[in-house]
Amino acid sequence: MDRSPVTTDPFDDDKLKEECGIFGILGHKDAGALAALGLHALQHRGQEAAGIIAFDGRQFHTHRAVGLVGDNFGDQKVIAALKGDTAIGHVRYSTSGGTIMRNIQPLFAEFEFGGFGLAHNGNLTNAETLRRSLIKRGSIFQSTSDTEVIVHMMAQAQGDVTTRLIAALNQVEGAYSLTCIAKDKIIAVRDPRGVRPLVLGKLDGSWVVTSETCALDIIGADYVRDLEAGEMVVIDRNGIRSMKPFRPEVKRFCVFEYIYFARPDSVTEGISVYEARKRIGAELSRESGLPADLVVPVPDSGVPAALGYAQESGIPFDLGIIRNHYVGRTFIEPSDQIRHLGVKLKHNANRAGLAGKRVILVDDSIVRGTTSKKIVEMVRQAGATEVHMRISSPPTKHSCFYGIDTPESSQLLASKNDVAAMARIIGVDSLAFISIDGLYRAMGEPGRDPKAPRFCDACFTGEYPTRLTDIEERGDNPVQASLLEIA
Ligand code: SF4
Known part of the structure; x- marks a missing residue:
């Protein structure tokens, strides 16, 4: 996320603001619609912009817009255009100065291996430093978002999408829960301290990953488990594969999620909020x-x-x-x-x-x-x-x-x-x-x-x-x- 000044307008209720919610689903014919519903349940995690990327086996389709999920994804034509059985989505909070279209996630980039979309909840604490060094080496950034450094570091790494993502994440510090889409797979990752939430669910045999269980409830998905700190899951047509590719750290989940950020009907880390x-x-x-x-x-x-x-x-x-x-x-x-x-x-x-x-x-x-x-x-x-x-x-x-x-x-x-x-x-x-x-x-x-x-x-x-x-x-x-x- 970009760090913009805090608003002082009269609609500001003087609360800390959760900056993002994320969602991903693979193998469901209504993936785009389900992503929109999931994001709607996560609206408390970001009200200023929302985006979805779907993949139909050949092409990616995306819709990203400023405003509430219901305002932007309530139109059947928008949902119908998000073709395919695989989708990821993102809601974000930002002040008006920071809400520029190119910062709205999921971010998308074309790699040698094909298209790649990325939705991030959290904030990287060395993104500016990495960004300076990437720019010196020729990277041209499209947004002011810290998340984009991950994409550029993947571009400089070698190997398949998973190897590149691991290489990039090994260089970042801070908090990240990610859902990514790469053609026929989605990848979900939680940082080694598990600061931000990320849960795994199942709907009609399809895997779902999202920030909170309330987004599983809205689509009727079963909660399976929380992703562990430092865990990466790769979900494709063959099922789900879990790995722990990062140096282990002591888990430090955000206690403020329990106090205020998470929805009260969510269950996080096995505890009812x-x-x-x-x-x-x-x-x-x-x-x-x-x-x-x-x-x-x-x-x-x-x-x-x-x-x-x-x-x-x-x-x-x-x-x-x-x-x-x-x-x-x-x-x-x-x-x-x-x-x-x-x-x-x-x-x-x-x-x-x-x-x-x-x-x-x-x-x-x-x-x-x-x-x-x-x-x-x-x-x-x-x-x-x-x-x-x-x-x-x-x-x-x-x-x-x-x-x-x-x-x-x-x-x-x-x-x-x-x-x-x-x-x-x-x-x-x-x-x-x-x-x-x-x-x-x-x-x-x-x-x-x-x-x-x-x-x-x-x-x-x-x-x-x-x-x-x-x-x-x-x-x-x-x-x-x-x-x-x-x-
Ligand atoms: S507990 Fe940590 S992660 Fe949560 S709001 Fe406070 S500083 Fe941020």
């Missing part, structure tokens, strides 16, 4: 409970954690804030008047339930704090006598370099303020975040093992599980001193 969120909410209640009349989620993402908090604390759960689901950035041009409305476009206080109540608001994260502040004001204006906020993640202090669009760390409220200062800025009577040990307890661990943490938690701890070569080369890395090298 919904149940994990409820357990995190319960742990939050044990850690920082207080007397109150109501537990109110900041919808929608705060709902499961708020339910867990309410069940654990015995305080009634209620929908004190109602979310409008029909606010789309695509359709309303932000005018000054709309900017002024800000958060009210998406959220409204449910006055009847809040007046005269001591309220605990539960949300999953605080990024810049802009939305939290407005929601607190709204709840106070609705007549709440006390407003407390409980957050189901530890303070987000550091940027993510693994495929999540985060503001510069200087813009993260928690990077410069302690919890008391954040409470004052947001305007709450009290504020508490789940502790990092509490988060690990909710995920079934005794706490965070500082020598071998089970997850990537770098945006909370600053301990990045890979080198950040591009940042180091730029020499402006505020987190360099806290890099954690996993041998």
Whole structure:
């Protein structure tokens, strides 16, 4: 993904943004339509552009466009043109400046061995460095996407498609879950730390690979298993072949997928995202409970954690804030008047339930704090006598370099303020975040093992599980001193 500046428009809900979702299927007559449905289920992982490449045994067919999956793939003519029984697809998030047609994935290139398409979820941390060196050696880049370096390194390698892909991936650092299409095969790969998700499913005898199980559910596919960290599967007419071609590393799945990014109805690494969120909410209640009349989620993402908090604390759960689901950035041009409305476009206080109540608001994260502040004001204006906020993640202090669009760390409220200062800025009577040990307890661990943490938690701890070569080369890395090298 390219790293574009974070939007400041009024439709920005001040959340970290998952940057991509991917899908692939081989051997099904409706491959193009199924890919579109799968991408629709993954829409939460990227709303700004989508693309599908299909192969019909002779030719590749592609459709890539800015906008939502439903808007671009709802037309039967588009689906009918995606001929063939093999397809891969991609949804991406990007700010408007970064949404240029040539960055929309899957990327496609013609090689000696034929056409090759590539869809990437994650972010490479040495892509700029590799890109400079490739350009010096004559590569001509078409996009600003980090993913394109993989294609150019494949072009410089020898052998068949799988050998070239392995050679390219052996040179990259960072996070990648990939689905690739090469004529009669699809290849799916997860980076050696398994930072981003990737699951394997089966539909009517056809293999499916995708970011989350919710994309299997929508097409009626059975979940088979998660790809392992560092695993590559090659799927063709002869079946599926699995290999582990990379140097093994300690697995570090992104813990934020459980807190916020993944859909709550997905099961990731054998753990229900919904149940994990409820357990995190319960742990939050044990850690920082207080007397109150109501537990109110900041919808929608705060709902499961708020339910867990309410069940654990015995305080009634209620929908004190109602979310409008029909606010789309695509359709309303932000005018000054709309900017002024800000958060009210998406959220409204449910006055009847809040007046005269001591309220605990539960949300999953605080990024810049802009939305939290407005929601607190709204709840106070609705007549709440006390407003407390409980957050189901530890303070987000550091940027993510693994495929999540985060503001510069200087813009993260928690990077410069302690919890008391954040409470004052947001305007709450009290504020508490789940502790990092509490988060690990909710995920079934005794706490965070500082020598071998089970997850990537770098945006909370600053301990990045890979080198950040591009940042180091730029020499402006505020987190360099806290890099954690996993041998
Ligand atoms: S830095 Fe945070 S958001 Fe990024 S992969 Fe790690 S845990 Fe996930």
